[in-house]
Amino acid sequence: MKPVTDTISVLLKSMLAGLTLTFSCYAIASNTAAERWFEIELIVFTPTTGNDLKEQFDGQVTPIRLSNSFDLVTSHYQPDISSLLATLAPCNLPSETATDRLAVAVQNWQQWQPPFSPIFCLSERQPPSWQRVSLFPEYLVNSQLPMPDSLPVQLAAKSDRHQPVPYLAPRSAFALSDLASKISRQPNQTLLLHTVWRQAPVTERLAVPSRWFGGTNYSELTDYWGQDRTQAATDNAAATATALTILDNEQQDDVFSAIDTLLDQLNAAGKLEALPDQRQQLPLSGDNLSNLPDRVWQLDGLFKLHLDHYLFVNTDFNLRRFSAAGLQSINVKQSRRVISGELHYLDHPYLGIILQIRRFQPPEQEAEAK
Template sequence: MKARLLLGGYLLFSAFVVQASERWFEIEMIIFERAPDSQLQEQFPEQVTPIRLGRNIDLVTPKFAPSIAALLPSLTLCYDNAALNQSIANASQAWQAGFKLFCHQETQPLAWQRKSIFPEFLLNTIVPLPNRIAPQLSGSGMFKGVPYLAESTAFGLTEVAERLRRQRQHQVLLHTVWRQAPVTERRAIPSRWFAGENFTERFDYWGQPNEQSSPTTNPINNSATALTEINSVDVLEQIASRRAQLAAGVTLDQPTTAANETNANQNQVNLPNDVWQLDGLFKLHLDHYLFVNTDFNLRRLVGESLHSINVKQSRRVISGEIHYLDHPHLGIILQIRRFTPPAPEVVENSLATLAPSPIQ
């Protein structure tokens, strides 16, 4: 057992040594939107430029929607029997709200739907994201050996962000600091950033309004109306015609809607699930010099329509200097600073306590 601990400790120590030898940087980024000029007639693109996520480093989602998969199995079902269901129904609303925080509420599969003889639970482990994300984004600052959010005391461009906030024509959407060790462009993985307002409930990714189901005051009459409409179409005659064509060896053409559905499914691959005011990718790579590639979509609500502006830029940057990536609609301020990872003294002390005493 002690040998395993020593081996694991030495491996951890070697990993810290490798990480300490890497060139780590601290990246501070401010992204702000320029308000449109009322005297100018802006021209927005008719189609949305999709940003495919693919492999990326997401530091925002764990901050606002952490995984609760380990917590849910320890909870019990809310309505596991009729007696409990009756007691909850007779309780006050305030008590019911408190009780529901400590139990499962997802609809469970019926007996004939289960694939195993043992109880199965359908658990929703995804926490919904908020309707809006505040501009300033920071983390615990604990060094993890992988890209991570820095602590709030690491912000060095706070005064610049405050100046932007005081200007009416600018809106700061994101101000964050994170740390990472850049690699070559071929190995670099972009980080994903999103902020501002969440338009998911109102629009889809392509900026089209979501279809709202109209309220049904009389479901019986609505069902009867739908049934009448279905019966008005001579479905049996169409089936007989199709069978006659198949019997005659005639090749039946696929409806055009099938191809449209296939294209629509392909268009949804690797797209974000939510529609944010700001959403995109940031890639930092090191090839003798530091290079930055940004690809962001800015959503702007104009009347009842949601327009999208794609801002894609590349720049060679110098550590320590403040860089400004300009665009008529979106501005990005960057400062990349050298960062020294913490020394592995803690690991060394841990190894010393695990090491066996010398034989006298």
């Protein structure tokens, strides 16, 4: 009986190991389902530009860097090229040895012989799929395409497909549409953004803010620091015309004398002096321009949601508005502890934010094989 007992013991150990492995795989597979998901509805509005309030704010532009944020707006208006990149074959990278380098050279020469090899390829080795899992979305978009002159107020996804990363919700998820309509009907209010997205919040240390922008696109009128692009183009054209006139009329025998004369004229006209007002603000030397938005929107900023026993919201927005002094930038930064299901209002003289965070139950994953 002892051999039979040993056999049963081995079988039981094997079954327990199999069950442990099965439960471990199930725990990993259902990790996403165990997360606490929330649905965030955001309404942003501002008073009409004709109303000048008594409150005075610093006119300098406060830079909001976007290096550590995810963007759900750009991916909605710009095409996602991830599927196109997936079809490209990896390029033949050069090897270390002389024999391999010779083989690569021959292969590159053969690419120009029929049949031709693909012209486009991926020059960097792509990590395996299990290494590309991220808590936040990573969209590969063609950001060089032109954006509209103004964005629609309501931003919603076209489908209700659940994703393991933060994503836009469809129009059916909008619960505050009546409130947004009432705000838009007010004669002294302008609705800038109304959207709903879903995400599973993490702790403040791991939280990544989301970027949101909307309203009018001021990129052709001003740069990020508020400098007037149209006036600068006019000044450059006038200076060029003056220089050409001087040279064409041969008023100066020497080219360098003509340049000195032109500089004296610009200096006398005050064109070479940096004006101190907000419309001529220059970036500080410590500002990293690569982390700033490449377009100037009426509303642009960050929204961070994190969960540390309670839900917390941090907002940092820049609002561009026209006043008697021209186009000014107002920075609105607020922090608030919120309760899910309640309606919260973040008040500011120039920017109103209505917020509601609701619990969201992700749909159960369908069985792979029925």
